[in-house]
Amino acid sequence: MDEPTAGLGVEESNKLLNLIKNLRKIGKSIVLITHNLDHSFAVADRFCVLRGGKMVGERKISETDSTELIELMVGGTKTKNNG
Secondary structure, three states: OOOOOOOEEEEEEOOOOHHHHHHHHHHOOOOOOOOOOHHHHHHHHHHEEEEEEEEEEEHHHHHHOOOHHHHHHHHOOOOOOOO
């Protein structure tokens, strides 16, 4: 899903996020492309950050925070090994 909540209001976005959570519960994988970190943290198991067409980091949700992800997105200096 590429930016699926971009044109949605709050209520519709919440419905979509609940759908993603329900799909995850039954074992379905979802690739969510978004700049909305709140939505990402609500439904993700892990993050893959791309910049300039290349993967610059992969993190488990339990091992990162929004500050680190933003730094990866914009090319900040705080980095860990990928994986």
